[in-house]
Amino acid sequence: MQxxxxxxxxxxxxxxxxxxxAPKTVREWIGKGELEAWNAGQGYRILxxxxxxxxxxxxxxxxxxxxxxxxxxxx
Numbered sequence: 001m002q003x004x005x006x007x008x009x010x011x012x013x014x015x016x017x018x019x020x021x022a023p024k025t026v027r028e029w030i031g032k033g034e035l036e037a038w039n040a041g042q043g044y045r046i047l048x049x050x051x052x053x054x055x056x057x058x059x060x061x062x063x064x065x066x067x068x069x070x071x072x073x074x075x
Contacts, residue, residue: 008048012037015046019055029054 012030016023027044029035034057036050 010046010048010051012044012046015051018051 010018012023012026015035016026019026026035026046030037030044030046035046035054037044037046039045
């Protein structure tokens with residue numbers, strides 16, 4: 001974990017540990033453009049604010065799926 005411009009910087013492995021997923025999953029999210037990151041030559045680096053944005057995005061997606069599921073049950 002490092003600091004850059006007042007924001008904490010994490011490695012792929014640190015993000016995976018924090019989100020309780022495999023590092024491969026984090027790399028897949030980065031590859032799909034869902035999680036912002038940059039290649040630092042020896043792996044990706046991810047800002048804390050980008051992790052926070054990603055978490056909020058995932059929560060919103062989950063809420064949308066729930067609403068769709070409930071509305072389908074009501075039909």
